[in-house]
Amino acid sequence: NDLRKLYPYGALATSLSNVVRIHSSSGTLGKPVLTFYTRQDLNKWYNLLARNLWAIGVRSGDIFQNTVSHGLFTGMGYLFGAELIGCTTIPYGPAGPEKQLKAMVELGVTVFHAVPSFALKLSxxxxxxxxxxxxxxKLRLAIIGAEFWSEHSRKRxxxxxxxxxxxxxGLAEVCGPGVAVETPEHKGLMHVxxxxxxxxxxxxxxxxxxxEGEEGELVITTLQREAMPLIRYRxxxxxxxxxxxCGLRPGxxxxxxxxxxxxxxxxxxGVGLYPEVVEKIIMKYNELKPDYLIVLAKYDEVKILLEAKDKVRRxxxxxxxxxxxKKIKEETFIRVNIELVGKNELSKIRGQGKVKRILDLRNL
Known part of the structure; x- marks a missing residue:
């Protein structure tokens, strides 16, 4: 909220004339948060993204397809990280899954970057x-993030x-993606x-x-940013x-x-409910499309909207x-209703932007 109050240029720590790039958060909570880069900030960011890709096994000669928007959002940065490594890059941008998958087949793509909901649509x-x-x-690697996802989504x-x-x-406020990455040596964890x-x-x-080992809120202090350094950002x-x-990347x-x-x-x-609990159950069933929406109505009624695949017996x-x-009741002690919806109905209900898993209508 503090950064939103400073919109547009109040968070700058340098002259605007030194800024060579502006990106933005999605603005799903109101005004977007702008993030600023000097030339040095950009170069360091691209190097961080190249590090991420190298750490998962991307090498010169790979064919890299970026499936995310190349507009104001920071996901476009992976294109430049891949170029630094020596990949052939395809800046496909915000096309539908049919066009993106067709390109992957025809162009022999070996690596792609996507948000989890889009990767699930491709699968x-x-x-x-x-x-x-x-x-x-010919795909062999994928780097995925910017939305919540789980091990069960990964398997699909x-x-x-x-x-x-x-x-x-990563998050736009501190640079975009490039803060942390999972590696083959530590699957299930991420290196900061x-x-x-x-x-x-x-x-x-x-x-x-x-x-250490306890759950809490991540706080970040940037150490090398020029245009928009942040201290103890929640x-x-x-x-x-x-x-x-203590192995390949000590410290x-x-x-x-x-x-x-x-x-x-x-x-x-009175019971806390995270989408993670629902997702890990739903993603085990291949009879369903890999998407869902939890709808909370008055009197704490919980409804889960799902889409079944074609040609599955009723x-x-x-x-x-x-x-x-039954499994959700066992995990959460919450009784839920489940409703099947038609093709693409979930996207229409939740609207544009990052995929939201909970629609809370209790206060409307």
Missing amino acids: DLAEEWDLKPGKDL IENALGVEAYNNY WADHFYIEVIDPSTGENVA TGDIVKLLGYD HPLISWIKGRIDDMVKVK ERIEEVISEIR
Whole structure:
């Protein structure tokens, strides 16, 4: 909120004449947050993104496709990181999954960058087209982030596309992607680049640091930014600090995947509910499209909207719905209703922007 109050140029620590690039957050909470780069900031950011890609195994000669928008948002930066490594880059930008997947097949793409919801659409489409990894698809690596996702989503993406998928983390306020990345040596964790970012994990209520291994809010201090340095910036993201790398990257902190945002958790009849709990159950069922929306109505009614795949027997879908309802009750002690929706209805209901998993209508 402090940065939003400073919109547009109040957060600048240098003259505007030294700024060579402006990017923006999505603005889903109101005014967007602008982030500024000097020439040196840009070069360092591209190097961080090249580090991320190198760390997951990307090398010169790979064909890299960037599936995200090349507008104001920071995901476009991976294009320049891939070029630094020596990849052939394809700046496809915001096209639909059909066009993007067709390009991957025809151009022999080996690496791609995407948000999780789009990667799941690609995997679902690859199964629908009956594409064979290694034959129709030459993909081997994917770097995915900017939205919440889980190990269960990863399995669906990897199985359908024949890739090893790696998580990464960043936010527009501190540079964009490039803060942390998962690596083959520490699957399930992410390395924070300690020469650029000093991190803390705090209790969001008290502001005090929590012990290693405890869940809390990630706080970031930038160490090398010129245009927009930040001190103890509260990200709102929930993580655990899980020690420090003593192998290939000694001294770099290791954090968990992002569990969600502080404002992602909702209380239903006094019980905390994160989308993560629902996702890990739903993603196990290949009879369903890899998408869902949790709708909270008055009197704490919880409804989960799902889309079934074509050609699945009605009896089997009814079995799946019954199983999901039972498993969610066992995990959360919350009784839910499940409703099937038509093709693309979920996208229409939630609207544009980053994929939201919870629609809270209780105060409307």
